[in-house]
Amino acid sequence: MKADRRFVLGLGFGATTVAAAGGGLAYALGREAPLPGGALAGADMARGHRLRTGGFPAPDRFEEVDLVIAGGGVAGLSAGWRLTDAGFDRFRLLELEDQVGGNARSGRNPVSAYPLGAHYLPVANREAKALRHLLRQLGMITGDSEGIPVYDPEQLCADMQERLFWQGRWQEGLIPRTGITARDRRDLAAFEAAMSAFSKRIGADGKPAFALPMAYSSRDADLTALDTMSFAAWLDRQGWHSPVLRAHVRYAMRDDYGTEPREVSAWAGMHYFAARRGWAANGAGDNELAWPEGNARLTQRLAGFFPQRIAPGHIVHRVAREGEHILVDSFDVAAKSTTRTRARAAILALPHFIAARICDGIEGPAGFSYAPWLVANITVDRLPAGRGVPLAWDNVSSTSESLGYVVATHQGPDAITSATVLTWYLPLSDMPPAQARQLLVQRSADEWKRIVRDDLLGMHPELDGAIQSIELWRWGHAMIRPTPGFLWRGDTVEPGPPLFLAHSDLSGLSLFEEAHYRGVHAAERAMAMLGHAHESLL
Template identity: 45%
Template sequence: MELTRRELIAAFLGSAVAASACRRSRPREPVPGAIIDKAVDVGHRLRGGPLPRAETVEPVEVLIVGAGAAGLSAAWRLMGAGLKDVRVVELDDEPGGTARSGKNSVSAYPWGAHYLPAPLTEQGAVMRLLREMGAVSGVDAEGSPTFAEELLIREPDERLFYQGEWYEGLYLRAGASAADLAEAERFDARMNAFAAAKDSKGRKAFAVPTALSSDDAEWTALDKLSMAQWMEAEGFRSPRLKWMVDYACRDDYGTTADGVSAWAGIWYYAARQAGRGERGEGFLSWPEGNGRLIRQLLSSLPPGRVERHVLVHTVEPGAEGCRVEALEAGTGKARAFQARQVVFTGPRFVAGHVVAPWREQRPEWMGAFSYGPWVVANLTLSSPPRSRGFPLAWDNVFHDSKSLGYVVATHQAMRQYEGGPTVLTWYLPMVGKDVKAEREKVLSAGYGEWEGLVMADLMAAHPGIAEQALRLEVMRWGHAMIRPSPGLMWGPARFAAQESLGRTLHFAHTDLGGMALFEEANWFGVKAAERVLKELGHSFTSWL
């Protein structure tokens, strides 16, 4: 069914954005650009039945399937242990998965994850990686790490657009009643208490990564409720507070508070602070977002160890190793690898199509995993967008839109204050409960529709932005983020999915942690690599 422009905008961004777009409607030249994702059609070949097998086999000691953050973390760990015969194969033309980045003559920019919360402790693989990057500046008086000043997001860091004006922060204080503010203060106090809570073994109730969190029933019982249900039960009913919590769930988890486990919702506020209401040193970011972390992981690998445009379609585990069948995406040439050890770093729904025993008999737990689609767009401007109210920040959020607003790729360089060109990275999570229908909406819209949607959203806050727009590029992520639905975080499915198949096939992905976060990808990538080292008989000290 053909939708009118207003209906299309309302369907994707909400009625408030549609009404604003119609009020401001006037002829304009479309912004030149393109949809740039390429892997969708090739990846969907996995659903089409048997694919050809190769006649010859390439031997390799360790094969890593997937060059996202988890796969590259596994390769980084194996290189750190001195292994030489490690190969990574990747379907896409660029490594990094949803942490990948792009670059033009103006700036580098993210195509997905765009920051890393500053770790609270000196321990762990993420801190090792940050030290390798030169991002760690020292240790404070309490023994917590400190970070290079230029990497910590500088102020102003956040602002909110509401009814024609920009306001500081993400909690809308303008016009808030005394009851609203009291409820927000009570919510903060509860989150601080959760952050400070520890069990009898000294484990934080909510920790980073999730594997280090307490498994005491006092806390894990929260996983049975949605965040919206928990808020209601606790008497948190202020519309302003509920909007902010819902935004947090959309931002980190790709769905609304009624679709997120209360445990995960509380984790968002509690895990990255020590109970004093401050999130460590803040956030670390680069113009390319977490693409900078991907670049660091890649730097640990010798040239040629990551092969692009390789579609793995079958993994057959055996007692002596795994046979892995693949196609070269460009030529269609069949290839096969015989690996002593394999680390599969795709999501569970892909594993269900690729891992031979699961293709024949799908595990019951696989149905517990649900993935939300996202759209990310990068808009290059000749000059910074003009604003009314609080000035341009790193993170710029629209109160009345289904989008998350945008981040400014040149924020750390302060170039926007010099009036020069910049890049805005715009995010839209598709939060509907029917993820298949949401995915079809994302993939059915062409460049013209996406250009109209992105510009309608931005023009509501920046009426003159169309005249500043130079180029728009759009990336569609059909299965971008695992959703931590009620019951996933502490239910049996997530733990069953973490188990290796035999002694030769191991798994790593953010969905094993229940959250699409770099810390989870890195943890499971390193964990899988250390299982490989154990099976190969190497002695090592764990990085976890």
């Protein structure tokens, strides 16, 4: 993520009432335009909720395997990739959904592929050795220049990367260029200097103050103490009250964490700004890898390393110890039967609230809370325009409560210039997560479509009549919320061999890099327990 991506405003209205910012043309003309087609979908709530209601049939099929991975999101797929890479093939991955990928899945229509959730991966830090190993295997890192990784330019986000709708015009980058007071400039400069210093700081333990993955971060006492307060409270202590600064911080926290600054740990807030130090040749370190389908490019490639070992449509509903072994019961949705798998070890690559529900001996989910999101993929028959600079990959409006949209056809061999899909994001951060989840379920597809349509037309009145469809995707538990006092809690809930946990919520940061690290870490610990020789990537 580029540094200037942090400097952006979110001066909108509540997510529960978000409507046409500046007034969509349909309302300006005093009429209700017909709503576009498109489905309201999301993670399979019926399957997920069945874990609460139970009633699964007794096992009628039995099998044995050395290792079971429960969960096919980024962490579970990364664990499977690491096992395969080390020559360990005696495992099986069970996934509740019909498709693997977690919140990094994608859809496709005749215009383009598009993301349903996570949509980019920043260039990897120097400390992210396992991730760089993967990117080399995928051909995304093509070589080295004087020991520094060289990335395939076709995988990097093309220009123009970002633009901001500010004071009635689109400007390049996400830092407001006009209408900023002297106080705003002072606070922004002081904040940027502070984050730059934290980014360069090396702790007394020889580690970066803020690293990615976070496991490589310094544990200096003054740094870990930042987790005891909110990011908003930390800003108060610095005396930085500029509304422009506060708005840009709010955007940032909602962007990566789906959470308001007053509810984000100050440590996590600083991590957003100070942890990314992409290590790449030719000045590409501040760029990101981006594809039409978003991070589904990565999850699909991960799954491609071991497709024959993946069993989708299997609800893991019971995990129990039996002497030195693990029993894993999974319900095959298609066959309507339960299989009991006896294994020597298991990796639970599941959100912690699910792992604790299905497995005795795992500490309950106290403190674990998850941010709900709505994602909309809007197919338009012509490209957005507007006054100012031309269309970018990432487009944000200072007047909207949404996080704006990314353009699926910004790059890639399947790009279509006359039509495109705009992936629009809204974290429901202005209310408690449980209430937001209720809203996701209770609000009708038509109501959500009006919100999405009117928000887009508020940015682009010229798109009136151009919207062909709005595909809605609900994420009830999209990402872990790094609230004050939560970070490093994941280190205290490990059940111990032969059970291993692997999920980004153990880090408190819902990032690809964290999920990948957790999956690799669990896989390497499991292989060590099972006596499979390997050289660690961590």
